[in-house]
Amino acid sequence: MMMTFMPGTTPDQAQGALDGLATMPGVVPGILRYEFGLDLGISPENPDLVLVADFASEEDWRTYSNHPEHTAMSAKAIKPILGDMTRVQYLVE
Numbered sequence: 001m002m003m004t005f006m007p008g009t010t011p012d013q014a015q016g017a018l019d020g021l022a023t024m025p026g027v028v029p030g031i032l033r034y035e036f037g038l039d040l041g042i043s044p045e046n047p048d049l050v051l052v053a054d055f056a057s058e059e060d061w062r063t064y065s066n067h068p069e070h071t072a073m074s075a076k077a078i079k080p081i082l083g084d085m086t087r088v089q090y091l092v093e
Contacts, residue, residue: 002047006083013081014038014048020077021051027069030060047086054092061089 005014018036025034033054039046055061064070 001051001053001088002086003049003051003078003082004084005048005081009048009081009083016077017049017081020073023073024064024070028064028067030055030057030063032056047084058089 003017018038021034021036025031031053033052035053036049036051039048039050053061053064055064
């Protein structure tokens with residue numbers, strides 16, 4: 001997932017998104033790898049935040065996507081600052 005923040009997003013709000021994402025591996029089962037971070041600001045047209053998450057199966061991803069803790073965190077920390085988001089799910093073979 002790549003996310004661009006809404007104009008006016010504060011550093012505290014961006015940190016809140018990072019803090020919220022950091023809680024997910026501890027509460028949602030099925031996450032194999034979970035890495036995220038803010039863009040370094042080298043290219044101004046880049047999105048602001050990236051998340052790469054690996055799951056063993058599509059079912060595990062759906063568990064994550066629909067998990068109550070994930071949806072609550074997203075509603076609190078992500079959606080208020082979300083300008084644009086691009087997602088890609090792909091299968092590693």
